[in-house]
Amino acid sequence: MTIISLPAAATPLVNGAACSLPALIDRARTRLAEARTSAEILEVRAAAKAALHYAKLLEAANETQADCLLLIKRAEIRMADEIDAAQQRGEVARADIHGRGIQSSVRTSDTRPTTLNELGLSRQRVAEWREMRDAGEAVVDEAIQAALDEGRAPTNADIQRAVKGGHFRSHFTGENEWYTPAPYVEAARACLGSIDLDPATAPAAQETIRAARFFTRDDDGLKHEWHGRIWLNPPYAQPDIARFIVKLLAEIAAGRATEAILLTHNYTDTAWFHAAAGQCAALCFTRGRIRFVGASGEIAAPTQGQAFFYFGPGIERFRASFASFGFIR
Structure with a gap:
């Protein structure tokens, strides 16, 4: 080395x-x-x-x-x-x-x-x-976003405090869950026709997603088979995000998942991002950052942009549905 x-x-x-x-x-x-x-x-x-x-x-x-x-x-x-x-x-x-x-x-x-x-x-x-x-990329992201929310530039000290003391907003737990805004979910529905399964969600999110079947944190979607057309906005902390993406790719390979749209941050330096990008049929990098919605209606924007991965034969449908949100390759 x-x-x-x-x-x-x-x-x-x-x-x-x-x-x-x-x-x-x-x-x-x-x-x-x-x-x-x-x-x-x-x-x-x-x-x-x-x-x-x-x-x-x-x-x-x-x-x-x-x-x-x-x-x-x-x-x-x-x-x-x-x-x-x-x-x-x-x-x-x-x-x-x-x-x-x-x-x-x-x-x-x-x-x-x-x-x-x-x-x-x-x-x-x-x-x-x-x-x-070991604390996870989400801890760093949350510490940086917290500083921006306070109207100042983030510092190393902010991140050190978050890592050592856990002073950050956790994702997808209790009152601190963040949901995908409706326009992006509707674009996914337009592309897929309907959503058969959301394997990483909360009941409140289903008011917008309206999947035929869904798994919450208590259900542990990783333990079940995923069938049909999948919408996946996984928990972004490690190791959960990598596990959910490995599971998605396995379900697609097994033929149980027939189409899927995956939403993540654009962490292009991670192994799981490259694994998903290497197998998807199309990929949309968002123009700007998605302003996710909290359980109480609060708005939060992450510190980086997002990416939508499409898996399936309907590339033109995906392009038509997501072209307005960013660059597609």
């Missing part, structure tokens, strides 16, 4: 030329989705940190600073996974209770595992990244 350190720059450069903030953020987001090594992930993190520094100098909008911070945190979550995988492969030494790297019995320069210190990473930093990863 090769780690590189990049100097922060006041004015970010791309190929030697000054780059606008939106272009820099878009480029970093794309690079994170395409990153395959720890070095590439850390390059994205460095670029996002430079962009955040630049945004603060320019007094850019709170939302722009939030986009930069979100990219930094996504990269750090990815790094936690990379380090764990490298330690399992024996490429990076594990630390003992005193913080020393535990080396293999063969200590030649060619075979001994690299230590975190040699990689330029402290145990504390890696521990923070792991803690944030």
